[in-house]
Amino acid sequence: MKQLHKQLEWLRSGCMGCMFGTVMAKDPEKIGWHFQVNPKNILFADGCCILSCIFPESDARGVLAWALDNGFFIEELGDYIGLRYRIGDNIAWVQYFGPDSHVATRQSPYPMLTFTVALPSEYYYKVGFTGILHLAHASVKAIGLKARNLLWDRSHKSSRKIIGHELGLAESAKVTFIKQNV
Numbered sequence: 001m002k003q004l005h006k007q008l009e010w011l012r013s014g015c016m017g018c019m020f021g022t023v024m025a026k027d028p029e030k031i032g033w034h035f036q037v038n039p040k041n042i043l044f045a046d047g048c049c050i051l052s053c054i055f056p057e058s059d060a061r062g063v064l065a066w067a068l069d070n071g072f073f074i075e076e077l078g079d080y081i082g083l084r085y086r087i088g089d090n091i092a093w094v095q096y097f098g099p100d101s102h103v104a105t106r107q108s109p110y111p112m113l114t115f116t117v118a119l120p121s122e123y124y125y126k127v128g129f130t131g132i133l134h135l136a137h138a139s140v141k142a143i144g145l146k147a148r149n150l151l152w153d154r155s156h157k158s159s160r161k162i163i164g165h166e167l168g169l170a171e172s173a174k175v176t177f178i179k180q181n182v
Helices: 002-012 018-026 060-070 145-163
Strands: 033-037 050-054 073-077 080-087 091-094 094-097 112-116
Touching: 002 018, 002 033, 002 050, 018 145, 060 080, 060 112, 080 094, 091 112
Parallel strands: 033 050
Antiparallel strands: 050 112, 073 080, 080 091, 094 112
């Protein structure tokens, strides 16, 4: 799958700013990160903790329409939209990556929705949202505490450098789209 390979190359390149994601994309199976290309419906395979759905022939509007047809819902955030997905008693904050993303750190080669579907046995302690499934809840079991702290600091510095200013609501994990763009 050419599209999956190209998307993984981008994720591994450091362009998304999140150093945890960059490291984890090198061996996504290790943390239960699964990928689907052009899925018709949402399907969670056994062991899936993070799901990425790639839509090579779409854009933000098309991906949003697919998501709403598949049980996702919108949280209004002023000028922004937070795409959400309910999993049991938790709500997943869904990230949109694609060439038309409003955030430079999410401008991947192909449109993609990515979200956490299950909490791993161990995730980074600085991420503490009760009832929220956040991408930062990825398994850090194979990463030592000193390395975790270093990745955390480097993630913020790298993201600020790529974006060109301090991060705000528009760049936050809770925002998926700018309303006017979809």
